[in-house]
Amino acid sequence: MPNAPADALPDIFEAVAFNADGLVPVIAQQEGSGEILMTAWMNRQAIEKTLETGQVHYWSRSRGRLWRKGERSGQTQTLIDFRIDCDGDAVLVIVEQKGVACHTGRRHCFFRAVRGGKLETVEDVLVDPEELYKG
């Protein structure tokens, strides 16, 4: 597959301004609706696995390991497009999100909004988080 996305790795590694920990922040956006689902981090390995498999992988800072989105919860992200910003310090992945992106069981993580002079929760829990991470 000479035109496979993974062939773009040298270009990408040159274009991304990884931070001192070798990480870049990533925004995940739902294809079509444009909904911003979540933000997380990738290192070189996460980028490589994402492009190679078409399933979005991140680097977990808290667990110190590579993580395939949905590996426990089943709420996977299939890669549609991989983009880098002008100064290389942010990545945008456009994805097909299965189910809910947020560990709270909401569709996306940006569920707190300013309403009437207060910060309010404006998105419903769609799946019980205990169901997402059981077993």
Place this chain on the structure above:
Amino acid sequence: MPNAPADALPDIFEAVAFNADGLVPVIAQQEGSGEILMTAWMNRQAIEKTLETGQVHYWSRSRGRLWRKGERSGQTQTLIDFRIDCDGDAVLVIVEQKGVACHTGRRHCFFRAVRGGKLETVEDVLVDPEELYKG
């Protein structure tokens, strides 16, 4: 204005997990189209000015000062919605972007994409950057 967005500041400052430099990363998204325009940083003052004026302000790390988006280029962002993610380490502002968001003269900053095994520029320059920052 008891229900003014700025009244939500104590809630917001409690909810946001500012980093060691007192900053939080911010994603700007166009209302309606859902287009991701750019990412930048806010500190407490930038959040306060944004909510107070309805014009999006950021903290410039390179210049070490508060910055109203469009102050030189005229490419302003009017705030529509202010959101915080589940763990408080990212902010999403939904905005009405005037003109182009990117300093390269493109509508948004995420203009490099993987195409045919290479990283390619997939968005056109709409405004000459020299026109944006002249004078």
